[in-house]
Amino acid sequence: MAATDKALAGLRQMIASGELGPGAKFPPEPELCDHLGVSRSSLREAARSLAALGVIESRHGSGTYVSALDPAEIISRFSLSVQLIPLEGVLQLLEVRRVLESHATAAAAARQDPDLESRLSDILDRLEATEDASEIQNLDAEFHDTICTAGGNPTVTALTGVIRGRGGHYRIFEPGADFDAIKQTSDRGHRAILAAIANRDPAAASTAASAHIAQTELWLRALRPEPQPTPPAD
Amino acid sequence: MAATDKALAGLRQMIASGELGPGAKFPPEPELCDHLGVSRSSLREAARSLAALGVIESRHGSGTYVSALDPAEIISRFSLSVQLIPLEGVLQLLEVRRVLESHATAAAAARQDPDLESRLSDILDRLEATEDASEIQNLDAEFHDTICTAGGNPTVTALTGVIRGRGGHYRIFEPGADFDAIKQTSDRGHRAILAAIANRDPAAASTAASAHIAQTELWLRALRPEPQPTPPAD
DNA sequence: TGACCGCAAGTGGTCTGAGGACTTACGCTG
């Protein structure tokens, strides 16, 4: 087995076996090298791999630690790779988002959180008042994120958030062309979701969320012929 | 900015900008070091990070390449980290699986693939005939995977697969205790899903899949008090 | 002519050693 793979397996095993739980500190690098039988370079490359996946964290001057192993945090690590996925793949991801967010929105409607309606309404008021592309994106994200959080499953919130972040790179809301029509359709979709939540109607909420995201899918699908439709600048 | 972060950003940018598309080859490491202004160690650690996320691939003796950037492949990379998530987080993930697989199962029922029913039936025949824990796990995975694939969204298949792989580490089907009762309940659940698909009834399929996975969630939830319920042995 | 073999150039993989940068905690000082 290659040195880096050996180190990777060793580090992973230390966590999997329960020897080190969430937040626990690893031995210093030289000691780990000795224990795993690899050089420091190989150990460090293995550690980088696990750090990229959100499994461990290296703190300069302090040490290397097992992360919290929280699914929402781990899923957030997807963001870097998901943002590089081409449009065709983004459409597959949007179906995932549609299904999950539809579910979360129904759950939020069923929860009957008294504050939720007013908080969402505030966000929509601000959203409808602006025409700035990046502010639209931020408020849209805040709206959907608030609903998903109310849905009660942080993993779903994280997953939908990552996917939404990718879709946002395709700037649908750039001024020009069909900006007004698109904006109005989007705003109506948000109001429909809010109404369903205010009515404590999970089925309606699910349908409204599903329809809203399906609309986004249609807009993106229209871009499909383009080979490079606004690659993620970041 | 730290050296490794600089290298990471640089490599990522080469892909994000469209300079290098899926499958493209990076310049040799020494050239990249010069271009990015970092040492080879730092460059390699950055490359390891991206490789862990499924964004690039290094082939010994050949070169470093941009991956296919296929969402299903990228999601598979998370298997390593997901398998380390503690039970509490697995329950959140199972809700994701329940929602997604319920959706995919409905889609499979709607698709009317003529071969699907017989293939699934074969798998269930074999599944019902065995009592070997690891074979049960394999056949169960094959059953659900076949359905998800028929659902038509490879990303959904990959995502549910990763989550199922995690749940499998909690060996529900170990002989002893309630083995027979659990096995029978599970088998009945599979047959209900198959029946709904055979009837081309998406709503029934969705419900059956949802109920089947919800049952798994209940079994796992029963383990919750345990601090370390059979950690992933690998 | 064609297929096969071997060699050499190109490239990533690994190791070693050294010095720098940051965090942390101890002990000293006021």
Place this chain on the structure above:
DNA sequence: CAGCGTAAGTCCTCAGACCACTTGCGGTCA
């Protein structure tokens, strides 16, 4: 007792060398 400085501990970065693998070219043999 509070504040500060210092030293130990730890990760970060760099440099250079050598090894292992892939690839393609060119020669050789059937």
